[in-house]
Amino acid sequence: MEIYIPISSKELSQRKIEEYQKMSKIINWGRCNPVRFCETFFGLKLIDYQAYCFMRTWAVQYALWAECRGAGKDTLAAAYFMTRLLLIPDYSLYISSNTYAQSVESFNKLRDIALKRIPSFASATDVFAREVDKTGSNSETGFLQAPTCKFRLYNNSKMEALSSNLEAIRGKRGAVWLNETAWKTAEELAVVENYANVDTSFSTSTEKVQYYKPQQMPLQILYTSSVGDVTYPFFDKYKTFYKKMLVGNSNYFCFDMNAYDILYHSSIDGEPIKSHLTEDQIKKAIEEDPDNADVELFNKFRKGGGHNAVVTMDELIRNSSNRKPLLYNDTGKKKFVFTYDPARNFDGSVLSIFEVIDDKEVGYKLRFVNCVSMVDTNSKNKTPLPMPAQLEIIKDLMIKYNGERSAEWENIEFYIDAGSGGGGISAVADQLMEDWVDKFGKKHRGIIDPNHKQYETARKKYTNAMPIVHLVDPQGYKKIMYDAVSKMVKLNLIEFANYDKKDYILLPNKDGSFDKVDLTQEEQIALANMEIAKLQLSYMCRYDTSNGGVTYELAKDKKNFHDDAAYTLAEGAYALAILRREDLLKKPKRDSSFDPSQFVMARQPQIRKI
Incomplete structure (x- = not known):
């Protein structure tokens, strides 16, 4: 006689255990090699300066990218956060820009990459799009557009675009992508920066037995923008982040990329490539408006009045x-x-x-x-x-x-x-x-x-x-x-x-x-x-x-x-x-x-x- 004992909801079959072991190996490998994970699973080949910026940003809690117009910071940020959301479960990410329309545009950049709608990414895959939870959604893709741009993955990570109404967005908790930060006021930054003022490893329990729990990834704040006026907080953060990185503070990263860096130093796997910016374009911008070219192309902060x-x-x-x-x-x-x-x-x-x-x-x-x-x-x-x-x-x-x-x-x-x-x-x-x-x-x-x-x-x-x-x-x-x-x-x-x-x-x-x-x-x-x-x-x-x-x-x-x-x-x-x-x-x-x-x-x- 054989006695069959059904598996309870808390127990896993051997097959399930093997599948989870494979998944955990991939996830852990991806966390250690996020650039290779992005290229392998999403089919997104990064330029070397993008790969450097991606990797240096991965391990810090506070990062700032001051990049010229045309550097592709929105594209890089989209690839970066696609990787982070997929490799970290229960991760909440919020996008905040000067206007809600700009936040929507940043959201759409990630969505279009995931859905293979950008022709320049010829080898892009739909791996990320298949991980978007479509249950209970009126969207075929799972990317909701109205009334709020947001989506959720099967690992319970989520992303949402924030409105510019400060009173309506207070009190949230999660990582933050502050885009086009150069013209954000101190009040606007303060409201959203408080999202990340939480220790993700903190928890309480009524159980008598204490268990070891895996260390949680800290909530990250990423500031991305071309430069603006010195009277705005972005200038002070640029100086602070650079100084802290310079003295060896491993919690800060500051990245500065101007038009000439892109023009003369673009490469993939160490091999020089043709830049997507041309010398004629840069010269034309300088001739037409030298002051604006200093700001938009060469990251020189404007003093204003x-x-x-x-x-x-x-x-x-x-x-x-x-x-x-x-x-x-x-x-x-x-x-x-x-x-x-x-x-x-x-x-x-x-x-x-x-x-x-x-x-x-x-x-x-x-x-x-x-x-x-x-x-x-x-x-x-x-x-x-x-x-x-x-x-x-x-x-x-x-x-x-x-x-x-x-x-x-x-x-x-x-x-x-x-x-x-x-x-x-x-x-x-x-x-x-x-x-x-x-x-x-x-x-x-x-x-x-x-x-x-x-x-x-x-x-x-x-x-x-x-x-x-x-x-x-x-x-x-x-x-x-x-x-x-x-x-x-x-x-x-x-x-x-x-x-x-x-x-x-x-x-x-x-x-x-x-x-x-x-x-x-x-x-x-x-x-x-x-x-x-x-x-x-x-x-x-x-x-x-x-x-x-x-x-x-x-x-x-x-x-x-x-x-x-x-x-x-x-x-x-x-x-x-x-x-x-x-x-x-x-x-x-x-x-x-x-x-x-x-x-x-x-x-x-x-x-x-x-």
């Missing part, structure tokens, strides 16, 4: 969001403010366009929707276009933004710098008074400043010209305008756009998911010019003079930098201040958040309510 800054980069980031530029009046009912700083020879010539928004809660505000640089791309020194060509661009934009089925020019107010150097009066305003015919043969009314002293006679002659022009004297109004832009941005009354130099952006849906929206070349140029305007504004400083006055100039180490786009932003803020002041004066109760006495001017221009 310091404590004298009119508007800090933090304030600009707070008021920025992912959106497409508006290249025309898409509804025909929107109102716009044009601000123009003309130039012909030595300076830049820039036209900025703002949409006027009548918000129910805060009143009038502006949305920065387009920025046009009147540059002659064929000239050697990239000088401005001839004035006739600039005027043709302006007329074309006026038609686009006024909109169809609208009276001329009821949807536009036009502010022009009247300084003698740029020819704002003689070369621009004088030429726009007469009626003109567009390229389709349609006649349009001219435009004129109804209050400027030089047009006292012209107003009687050009009676058909619309009074929408406001000539602004920089000598008398520069302080007022920069005071206005400082106040308007601090009050969150000017909206800006984000742009990371890609040919697409991620736009949120109502359900929390994101759509990838491709950008046309014209939209990319507009967003790039808008980013330049924000950068110039961050360099503008307020200095007190010895006689008790105030001057506004670029930071002392940015004297060779242009400020034309920043000036147009100040013009826009000035127009908004006037609009809000007139609106508040008509109300029985004034909004205490705005002090119109700050904008008392010697000559108060009359402006139509738009």
